[in-house]
Amino acid sequence: MQFQEILxxxxxxxxxxxxxxxxxxxxxxxxxxxxxxxxxxSREVEDAYNVIESIPPHSNPLMISFDYDPxxxxxxxxxxxxxxxxxxxxxxxxxxxxxxxxxxxAGIASDVVPRIAAEYGRKQNVDWAFLGFQxxxxxxxxxMGEDFKKTFPIDYYGTPVNEIPxxxxxxxxxQIPAVITLASTAVGEYxxxxxxxxxxxxxxxxLTAVYTADIQPFYQSGQISGILGGLKGAAEYEKRIDKIGxxxxxxxxQKTVHYMIILFIVIGNIAYLLSRRRG
Amino acid sequence: xxxxxxxxxxxxxxxxMAVQYFVPALLPIYNRLNDxxxxxxxxxxxxxxxxxxHRHGGKVQKRRKDWVYSLAAIAAMVLMxxxxxxxxxxxxxxxxxxxxxxxxxxxxxxxxxxxxxxxSASFRAFRTRSTDATVLLVAAVIVMxxxxxxxxxxxxxxxxxxxxxxxxxxxxxxxxxxVGLGMASTALKVVLGIERSYLGSGKE
Amino acid sequence: MDAALANPIWTILAGLVTLAIFSFLYRDNxxxxxxxxxxxxxxVGFLVVTYYNNVFRPKVxxxxxxxxxxxxxxxxxxxxxxxxxxxxxxxxxxxxxLAFYIGGFSGVSIPSTLEGRVxxxxxxxIQPLLSIDSARSWSANFFATVDxxxxxxxxxxxxxxxxxxxxxxxxxxxxxxxxxxxxxxxFGASFGYTVMARVSLLIGRIQYLTRDMVDSIGRLxx
Numbered sequence: 001m002q003f004q005e006i007l008x009x010x011x012x013x014x015x016x017x018x019x020x021x022x023x024x025x026x027x028x029x030x031x032x033x034x035x036x037x038x039x040x041x042s043r044e045v046e047d048a049y050n051v052i053e054s055i056p057p058h059s060n061p062l063m064i065s066f067d068y069d070p071x072x073x074x075x076x077x078x079x080x081x082x083x084x085x086x087x088x089x090x091x092x093x094x095x096x097x098x099x100x101x102x103x104x105x106a107g108i109a110s111d112v113v114p115r116i117a118a119e120y121g122r123k124q125n126v127d128w129a130f131l132g133f134q135x136x137x138x139x140x141x142x143x144m145g146e147d148f149k150k151t152f153p154i155d156y157y158g159t160p161v162n163e164i165p166x167x168x169x170x171x172x173x174x175q176i177p178a179v180i181t182l183a184s185t186a187v188g189e190y191x192x193x194x195x196x197x198x199x200x201x202x203x204x205x206x207l208t209a210v211y212t213a214d215i216q217p218f219y220q221s222g223q224i225s226g227i228l229g230g231l232k233g234a235a236e237y238e239k240r241i242d243k244i245g246x247x248x249x250x251x252x253x254q255k256t257v258h259y260m261i262i263l264f265i266v267i268g269n270i271a272y273l274l275s276r277r278r279g
Numbered sequence: 280x281x282x283x284x285x286x287x288x289x290x291x292x293x294x295x296m297a298v299q300y301f302v303p304a305l306l307p308i309y310n311r312l313n314d315x316x317x318x319x320x321x322x323x324x325x326x327x328x329x330x331x332x333h334r335h336g337g338k339v340q341k342r343r344k345d346w347v348y349s350l351a352a353i354a355a356m357v358l359m360x361x362x363x364x365x366x367x368x369x370x371x372x373x374x375x376x377x378x379x380x381x382x383x384x385x386x387x388x389x390x391x392x393x394x395x396x397x398x399s400a401s402f403r404a405f406r407t408r409s410t411d412a413t414v415l416l417v418a419a420v421i422v423m424x425x426x427x428x429x430x431x432x433x434x435x436x437x438x439x440x441x442x443x444x445x446x447x448x449x450x451x452x453x454x455x456x457x458v459g460l461g462m463a464s465t466a467l468k469v470v471l472g473i474e475r476s477y478l479g480s481g482k483e
Numbered sequence: 484m485d486a487a488l489a490n491p492i493w494t495i496l497a498g499l500v501t502l503a504i505f506s507f508l509y510r511d512n513x514x515x516x517x518x519x520x521x522x523x524x525x526x527v528g529f530l531v532v533t534y535y536n537n538v539f540r541p542k543v544x545x546x547x548x549x550x551x552x553x554x555x556x557x558x559x560x561x562x563x564x565x566x567x568x569x570x571x572x573x574x575x576x577x578x579x580x581l582a583f584y585i586g587g588f589s590g591v592s593i594p595s596t597l598e599g600r601v602x603x604x605x606x607x608x609i610q611p612l613l614s615i616d617s618a619r620s621w622s623a624n625f626f627a628t629v630d631x632x633x634x635x636x637x638x639x640x641x642x643x644x645x646x647x648x649x650x651x652x653x654x655x656x657x658x659x660x661x662x663x664x665x666x667x668x669x670f671g672a673s674f675g676y677t678v679m680a681r682v683s684l685l686i687g688r689i690q691y692l693t694r695d696m697v698d699s700i701g702r703l704x705x
Contacts, residue, residue: 015399019508022398026682026689038428040436070386074687075680101324103533104386104526107378114370132537136320142591143313150310153541157369193599198300209680213673216443217452220634221607223599230676231683232426250686251427257394257682258423264402265416272406285578289586296590312587314542315558319584321538322562328527329566348516352524359528363536374532377525380493381500385522387688388504394685395508397678411667418671423678442672445633450669452604453641453662459600466589466596477585478578 004278010271018264025260029252037251044219045236048180048204048226052083055177057091061128061166063179065191066098066109067137072184072208073108078234078247079206080112080182086241088120093166094128095176097152099137099187106133110156125155125164132156137187138194145173145199173199178225180204188215192223206233286472293470332356418442491699498696501688608638637665 029035041049055062064083068076087094096113098105109130117128131152134140143151148170149161161167169175179201181191188205195201202225205215209230218224228237231254234247296312299305335349362373369375407413424430425439468474503518546555561580568577612635614627640662643655651659 011403013402018399018402019395022395022685023689026394026685027693030690030693040428042440070383071390072684073383073387074391074684074690102526103530103537104378104382106533106537107375107382107529110369111375111379133533134317135324135534135538136317136588138588138592139313139317139320143310143317146306146310150314153545154537156537157367158536194595197599197603198595209676209683210673213443213447213669213676214451216448217455217604217607220444220448221603223603230679231686232679246687246690250683250690253686253689254679254682255427255429257398257685258427258678261398261401261678261682262420262423264398265405265420268402268405269407269416281575281578285582288579289582289589291586292583293586293590296587297593298590300591300594311554313591314555315561316584316587318538318542318555318558319561319565319580321534322565322580323584324530325534325562326565326568328530329569331523331527333569345516348520351517352520352527355521355524356528356531357524359525360531363528363532368532368536374529376493378529380497381518382522382525382529384497384501384688384691385504385518386526387684388501389519390681391685391688392504392507394681397681401674401678411663414664414667415671415674418668419675419678422672422675426675426679439675441630442668445630446637446665446668447672448669449634449637450641450662450666452608452638453645453666456601456604456642457645459596459604463593463596463601466593469585469589470593477581 004275007271007275007278011268011275013264013267021260022257025256026253029256030249033252035252035255037248037255039232039235039239039248039251041236041240042233044227044229045233045240046226048206048228049086049237049240051178051202051204051225052086052092052180053090055087055092058093060169060175060177061093061095062087063095063097063176064109064113065179065181065183065187066096066105066112067100067181067187068108068184068208069100069102069104070108074250075208075231075234076182076184076206077108077112078231078245078250079228079237080108081116081245082234082237082241082243082247083180083206084113084116085119085243085245086237088117088122088127089241091127095166095170096128096130097140098133099140100133100185101135101137103133103135106156125159125166127166129164129166130156131161138190141190141195142198145195145201147172173201176201178202178204180206182206183211184208186211189218192218196223204228209233282475282478285478286475290470290472293466297470418446491703494695494699495703498692498699501692501696505688608635610635637662641665 052062064080066080084094086092094113094117096109098109100106113128113130114124117124122128132155134151140151148167152161154160155164173195179191181188181203183205184207188207188211191201191203191205196203203223204226205224206228207215207230209232212227212229212233215224215227219227228234231247231250234245235251238245238247292312295305296309299309332353335352338346338349339353359374359377362377366372366374405416407416421435422439422442425436428436430436465474469477500518503514506512507515543555543559546552547559561583565577565580567573610631612628612632614631615624616627619627640658642662643649644659644662644666649655
């Protein structure tokens with residue numbers, strides 16, 4: 001086979017080969033506990049942890065907004081679980097809502113929140129409440145700044161919010177120490193732009209990795225006080241609270257696939273540069 | 280009625296919602312209008328649902344190609360509605376189980392497929408054809424390794440952090456400021472009736 | 484069916500639909516199409532139930548029927564007229580509702596967008612070029628100063644790159660090119676993170692198949 005032919009083949013590896021290698025690269029680490037991974041807690045995650053850690057137990061709740069749909073669950077549910085473990089293990093109350101327009105985020109919250117709360121014997125409506133969903137995120141964010149009970153007259157399960165003990169002291173954001181938005185869309189940014197700037201709400205962001213690079217200006221400007229970025233962010237938070245979960249478990253596969261993709265890019269580029277040099 | 284009235288409604292509501300930011304006395308009306316907006320928005324989403332139903336219903340009625348799938352979609356919708364309205368929502372209900380066992384894995388897997396396409400596309404498209412492309416590629420590779428906390432002897436995690444917090448930050452900030460100005464000016468044009476494409480072509 | 488048995492069956496069902504969607508990698512097929520359509524139907528059903536319970540019931544019915552707030556019939560009416568879009572002759576009536584919604588949302592977004600996106604971001608950029616702290620080493624001070632300078636100069640360069648009223652030639656051209664390189668590095672970072680995100684989604688599904696589904700099969704048959 002001619003050298004040029006090899007270069008051409010290297011630049012056009014069949015997609016089925018790439019798919020197969022990718023599948024193997026993701027799957028094998030679950031069986032062989034390789035490669036070793038190292039997880040360093042970044043400053044952004046440390047900041048988010050410190051904000052949540054500073055909330056006094058059994059006082060006003062941390063608000064968690066499930067602003068993602070099932071498409072991003074693999075990245076954001078481990079994050080939600082890690083934050084909930086942190087809160088419930090310390091007796092920090094949790095107020096969950098969802099502002100994902102299709103309502104599917106509410107389906108995720110209604111599965112995750114009660115499940116983790118049950119592990120710590122936390123009581124519904126006392127230690128945690130799930131107010132349900134509102135379709136237009138921006139309008140709901142602004143409404144909560146004035147009156148939570150008008151924004152969510154009943155919770156997800158149909159209980160009037162007036163009858164929920166956890167909600168008794170809560171009128172608006174003044175009684176909320178911080179919100180963490182778990183977002184797969186620009187809703188994460190809206191929290192900083194709308195209630196953050198208008199009501200001075202402290203905003204933490206748990207974002208899909210896609211949005212992590214875009215949100216950095218808000219972190220530097222102080223509009224967002226801490227960031228958990230993608231599955232790695234979840235793994236870092238798990239390390240910080242010393243509770244291994246799905247975030248950490250997935251990092252081996254993350255590593256093998258990153259190197260696999262880099263290897264393919266390098267092969268493609270070497271072949272491209274050599275073929276260009278040979279005319 | 281067809282053009283002037285919508286423009287008038289848009290201007291009055293828009294100007295009020297902008298002005299209330301600076302006039303706390305308007306808060307009661309503002310709160311009520313927010314409720315109204317939320318309700319109208321909800322109806323607009325339901326309009327989308329009606330459109331989906333219309334499409335699948337028509338397909339089944341006329342026995343068009345792949346009508347069986349449309350029938351399955353309608354049956355699944357009815358099942359979910361019955362489960363939600365009769366048994367209710369919450370852990371252990373049929374509504375939640377259908378969500379966890381079908382809806383969530385289907386959507387999650389559809390997006391997981393993108394990993395395969397992305398791997399294949401980055402191999403094919405990522406070439407060092409110019410300085411710009413090289414900068415992009417090098418930054419991507421450093422971030423991909425650095426975020427794994429690998430290559431510490433070469434300070435790659437530090438470089439990844441620097442890329443994220445410095446060149447990436449300034450680029451995203453410039454875009455953010457530009458987009459912010461663009462959004463505000465477009466919103467102003469809408470409120471003032473200069474931008475009126477939302478009214479449609481005028482043929483309906 | 485008792486809950487202990489029901490649970491693995493739901494888990495296995497989730498695994499099976501996952502495999503049905505993965506089958507698309509080979510080619511489009513009836514299994515994939517069926518799973519996709521069922522999910523569309525379920526999500527529409529989910530949306531209807533959720534919207535009714537969380538929006539229409541508390542915000543419209545309860546307010547009108549139980550709280551005597553009849554003004555809530557206004558947004559209800561506006562919402563209903565949106566459906567005139569399905570009737571071509573009177574479709575124009577839906578514009579009233581659209582105008583109300585778009586006007587309100589545009590109005591509310593003007594001050595917040597300017598404040599949150601433009602002013603606060605600009606403010607965060609205006610900072611001293613020299614970053615010297617006597618508690619830090621000289622090298623730390625040096626790098627902090629480089630970063631502060633980069634932050635200001637880089638943001639300006641990127642803004643100049645997007646500013647087309649000036650021809651990008653000479654000094655301005657070089658400055659804009661520096662901005663362009665920053666933007667490329669930013670896109671590179673975004674690409675790296677996008678790879679990470681997509682891979683994470685795949686990991687989530689493979690984790691489900693290799694752990695949860697296998698465990699459930701074991702529980703059901705073992």
